[in-house]
Amino acid sequence: MLLRALRTGEPMNIVIAVLAAAFLVFCVIPLHEFAHAWAADRQGDDTPRNSGRLTLSPMAHVDPIGAVLIALIGFGWGKPTPVNPRNFRNQRWGEVLVAAAGPASNLLLGWLFLFIEAVVMHISAIQGSILQMSIATFFEYSATISIFLGVLNLLPIPMFDGWHILEGFLPNGSKAREWVWRNQRTLYIVIIVLLFTGILSYPVSALSEFVIRFFSWLSALPFGG
Numbered sequence: 001m002l003l004r005a006l007r008t009g010e011p012m013n014i015v016i017a018v019l020a021a022a023f024l025v026f027c028v029i030p031l032h033e034f035a036h037a038w039a040a041d042r043q044g045d046d047t048p049r050n051s052g053r054l055t056l057s058p059m060a061h062v063d064p065i066g067a068v069l070i071a072l073i074g075f076g077w078g079k080p081t082p083v084n085p086r087n088f089r090n091q092r093w094g095e096v097l098v099a100a101a102g103p104a105s106n107l108l109l110g111w112l113f114l115f116i117e118a119v120v121m122h123i124s125a126i127q128g129s130i131l132q133m134s135i136a137t138f139f140e141y142s143a144t145i146s147i148f149l150g151v152l153n154l155l156p157i158p159m160f161d162g163w164h165i166l167e168g169f170l171p172n173g174s175k176a177r178e179w180v181w182r183n184q185r186t187l188y189i190v191i192i193v194l195l196f197t198g199i200l201s202y203p204v205s206a207l208s209e210f211v212i213r214f215f216s217w218l219s220a221l222p223f224g225g
Contacts, residue, residue, distance in 0.1 A: 016134060020141035025067040026058040028109060028146050029078040032102045032153075033061040036081040039101035043094040045087035053081050070145070096168035099161040106150030107211065113143035114212070115219040122223050147215070148208045155204070158187045 034056050037048035048054050053061070061078045070076030088094030117139040126132040156166040158180055170177050180187065194200035 012130075012134060013137070016138050017141060020138050020145070021070060023138075023142055024145055025062060025070055025076075028106065028142070028149070029067070029070070029076070030056055030058045030061040031105050031109060032149070033078045033081045035101040035105035036083065036098055039098040040081070040083040040088075040094075043088040043090070043098060045084050045094075045098075047082050047084045047087065051082050053079075092168055096165050099164035099168075102161050103150040103153040106146045106153065110143045110147035110150060110212070111215045111219070113139045113146060114215045117143065118216070118219040118223060143215075144208070144212065147211050148204065151208045151211060152204050157191060158184055159191050 033053065037053040037055075040048050041054055061081075063077055063079045066077035068076070083098060085091050085095045088098075117136045120126075120132060120135045120139070123132065153160045154162040154165070156162040163180070167177060191200070
């Protein structure tokens with residue numbers, strides 16, 4: 001996001017990108033991790049609460065390296081929320097719900113940002129002004145990365161929440177599950193290489209664009225769009 005803004009050379013775009021990145025690092029990522037913690041707590045696991053993670057405070061969730069990467073390339077992470085599936089009331093589906101809570105928070109927040117953008121674009125008092133375009137661009141940037149992170153985390157591969165969701169649907173003793181856990185470190189390296197080379201970003205961006213268009217359409221409905 002920030003790199004894209006820097007390429008435009010427009011000071012306003014750069015300022016908005018920096019503000020959006022800061023908002024995502026200190027609000028969106030903490031909400032993602034808090035959602036995991038809250039879901040785990042609701043499932044009977046007090047590990048996140050005892051670890052001080054059942055909070056929206058950014059300091060409890062922000063990872064410095066992940067934060068910098070989010071600002072620069074739109075991909076990063078927060079501190080993983082510690083959970084103990086053995087404490088879940090329903091160990092199988094509890095893990096699915098806890099894993100899904102994080103990406104769901106990103107997608108819902110992205111939708112909210114797009115709705116706010118739609119509201120701003122229909123405020124006649126600031127129609128066509130720099131203020132209107134700046135606010136709209138801010139929420140557009142925020143929605144784009146929030147939805148991208150949500151879609152990325154739903155990928156059914158190790159390192160992402162989507163894998164833990166998929167695990168809930170796999171039978172105990174599944175060969176696929178065992179193979180993944182045996183080769184976990186290698187898969188992590190491959191995934192990181194695919195992300196930093198941009199190979200994995202293309203399909204994720206395509207899926208994100210589809211979600212963004214759908215949410216934008218929903219957001220425009222109250223205004224006759």
